[in-house]
Amino acid sequence: MGRVRSQNNRFLQDTFMKSTAENNYYFSYQLIDQLIKQGVQDFFLAPGSRSTPLVLAVANHFEARSHIHFDERGLAFYALGCAKASKKPVALIVTSGTAVGNLLPAVMEAKHDFVPLILLTADRPPELRDCGANQSCNQVNIFGSYVNWQIDLPCADELSSIKSLSTTIAQAVYYAQGPVHLNCMFREPLSSAHKSPEPLSSIHYTRACLIPSSFIIEQYASLLKEHTNGIIIATATSPVDPVVALAEKLHWPIFPDILSPLRALNHPLIISHFDLILKTHPCSFEAVVQIGERFVSKVLLQTLEKSPPKLYLQVLEGPHRFDPTHIINHRMQSDIPSFCQMLCLKLATSQISSHLPLWQTRQLQTAKKLSDYFMKQTTLSEPAMAHLLGQKNSALFLGNSMPIRDANCYPSVVSGPVFANRGLSGIDGNIATACGIAIGTQKHTLALLGDLSFLHDVNSLALVAKCPYPCTLIVINNQGGGIFSFLPLDQPKTIKEIFFATTHEVSFSSAAKLFSLPYYAPQDLASLKNLLQQDPHSCIIELMTNREKNLLDHRQIEELLSEMFSSLKQKESTLSL
The missing domain is CATH 3.40.50.970 (Thiamin diphosphate (ThDP)-binding fold, Pyr/PP domains)
Known part of the structure; x- marks a missing residue:
């Protein structure tokens, strides 16, 4: 010293x-x-x-x-x-x-x-x-x-x-x-060549976990026992095993966010198609336990806001408020695994109510209907692309706007970790973020981006070109902001196109050439599947789609599911929702 x-x-x-x-x-x-x-x-x-x-x-x-x-x-x-x-x-x-x-x-x-x-x-x-x-x-x-x-x-x-x-x-x-x-x-001269000094000793902080008291746990156990029509919302920060154990105790379905690790779990309580089910078959809930901060699904958010549950408990590890609809009536700051484990000890295993089998039936029927629909598709479409992504064993980065919404709505089997920039949900820096995820996971990363997100961050193709782990960029080029086709903008088409969609006629082949990246432009789903089955390598895959057709594709899928649920409605009416 x-x-x-x-x-x-x-x-x-x-x-x-x-x-x-x-x-x-x-x-x-x-x-x-x-x-x-x-x-x-x-x-x-x-x-x-x-x-x-x-x-x-x-x-x-x-x-x-x-x-x-x-x-x-x-x-x-x-x-x-x-x-x-x-x-x-x-x-x-x-x-x-x-x-x-x-x-x-x-x-x-x-x-x-x-x-x-x-x-x-x-x-x-x-x-x-x-x-x-x-x-x-x-x-x-x-x-x-x-x-x-x-x-x-x-x-x-x-x-x-x-x-x-x-x-x-x-x-x-x-x-x-x-x-x-x-x-x-720093003052000048800034530096000179010399031997590195002997390092200093270091200081270490220890961060403690917040563990709830037995009294608090007993209170929540008592509240939860009063409800059978409940769900668990699993967000990106939800730990897998503790949340599943809690759901098994309550016999409640789990609605996993697209960024949640529970999305990849093959378990009968996982309802991965909840977004599309709620969109075509409105429901309400007596109780909700939300594990973690935010979730992507706007449909779920609107469902809960329209018919607030009697009990809405949010468990999160930080002190910050994540309640945009202001309907959460219980918020618990705690170490999440500890909370779930302690709560499970206080809960007797609930009887299976009619609520759970109904949701399991809806999940199976929706999965089958989507599978049948996409099996028949041969042309490129944005829903089909989102449904296809889960078949790749890689880290997945989803751009904001339509890519993450489609992946949430039309999920397939997700085998790797899923990431997105949902703090503020911007469309800038997406290519660079995907490259950083490849570095952080040390594995192949597949990124699904919109064309405007791609244009925002073209500079970062230099990172893709030199990334030590393969980074495959799939860019959906619909010549503008596709999400604005779905918004209720009561304006003339010319206003929508110029001021909102920001239409363009850019093709990204020249960008690939500029940064010496392989470029592909598949014309159908079969060609795209073949590309994704090749050995992973950094490249740009450009998918040309049409915004108006994309809107029709989404509506067609929703109509198919609405018809399916209408036929099931009579059967479900004999059971208690």
Whole structure:
């Protein structure tokens, strides 16, 4: 400890020009080393001058994994995807000025989806702030409320104690249940070649779990026993085994969100077609237990809002409110596995009511009707594409707008993890996020994107071209925003096309050529299936569809199911719903 302090004092007291470069590197290396000691392995860097000390520290640290991209906006989504998939904090390093501002869209998404991003932004020293210095702006508090914690670190030669860096980094990682921001000031000369210093010792925080009391568990067990017509909504953060055990105790069906790991489970309580069933066969529920934060299905949200359940219990691990319809009447903040396990111990196994067999019948009938329908299809359609995706054993990234809605509505058997940017549900940065997911999962990633999402992030095709794990991009090109065909816009067609659909005539073959990526344009479903059965490789698969026909395809499927449920209605009327 004494040797580290004396070494620190030597750096702090040296006033020669060389000492500034040494101080910058010493500070940066210790910062990177402390992040690694706290579990950060992946560092995402964009080129820049002011960030040179941080970049060299990453380059010279044998435990750091570096990922480089020229576009800070895409870089941030690249890091977001990796952190989302690996469930570990990652670090971004960018230079000063607009490079920092370009991180904001991904930071906003990370904040709302609790993705751990550590932002290391290089900055000018105090004497170059607010004086018109080149590439200088106010970076302090630049992300506002979108970061969980932030600090404006002094220049390396002004640190009162280098040891404070250990506690600062530990604090940053502790708060990284979302983005945190470390603004790092550097004076010139920025760095020079020299030996890396002896690392500092590290500080470790321990995060405790919230365990409910037996009294609280008994209260909820008593409430749940009063209801038989109930469902469990499993969101993206729902643990599989505890939720299934609770459903088996209650004999309630599970409605798994498209992003929930329970979607891949082959279990008689899983109702994967709930979205389409509710759309064509409206229902109501006495009780709901929602495990986790948000879910994708707007149909389910509207169903619950139209006929609020008597008991609506939400169990989640954080303190944040996820209740857009304001109908949740019980909210429990707890470690979810512990809550489910403790509740199961207090619950006697319920008798199977008529409610569960009805939902199981609806699930089987819907699955068969969809299977029969899609088996007959030969032409490309957006519902058929979504139904086909589950047959691929890969990580799956779903773009916002229509892709994730179709995947939720027309699911097949999902065999791998499913991801999407649902914090703020933007269509930007989707290609970069998919590449980050490939890095985070270390496996082939299949991404289904709309054409406007693709256009938003064309720069990130450079990441696809060099991704160490195959990243297959399937882009649905319907010449504009297909989702606007489904919205009740009482406007002339020309207004819809120009101001909402933002129509275009772009084909993506040239984009593939620009980044030396294989390109395919299958003309029918058989050709597409053959492509997806090939050895995974990074490529672009462009599917040309028609927005008007897509609307008709969706309506045709809904009409088929409505007819089916009408024929079953008489049989179901003899049972209690």
